[in-house]
Amino acid sequence: NQILRSGTSIGANVKEAQNAESKKDFIHKLKIALKEADELEYWLYLCHEVESYPKPDNLQNKLTEIKKVLNKIVSSSKIKQTEIS
Numbered sequence: 514n515q516i517l518r519s520g521t522s523i524g525a526n527v528k529e530a531q532n533a534e535s536k537k538d539f540i541h542k543l544k545i546a547l548k549e550a551d552e553l554e555y556w557l558y559l560c561h562e563v564e565s566y567p568k569p570d571n572l573q574n575k576l577t578e579i580k581k582v583l584n585k586i587v588s589s590s591k592i593k594q595t596e597i598s
Contacts, residue, residue, distance in 0.1 A: 516560070519553040522546075523579065536594045543587050550580050 526546035533539035557573050560566040 516553065516556045519549045519556065522549040523553065527583075536590060540587055540590050540594070543583055543590070547580065547583050547587070550576060550583065554580075 523546045526542050526549060530539050530542035530546070533542055554573070554576055557569045557576065560569050561573070
């Protein structure tokens with residue numbers, strides 16, 4: 514199930530980022546989590562378009578918030594990385 518795979522991969526990549534070996538690795542893993550979030554967003558969109566599927570509006574709203582948080586962390590990490598360099 515692609516929804517389950519991409520959804521759980523977000524958390525797995527965030528966990529990997531927490532154990533990153535460098536700031537660059539941390540940012541890279543969070544970017545992968547964002548890509549997985551984009552994929553999940555696509556699958557939720559398809560579910561929304563198919564009338565026989567349950568509407569994932571609540572999941573979509575939560576995913577939007579998760580993406581905002583991840584984007585903010587990546588942005589601030591890039592700024593901090595630039596300041597350190």
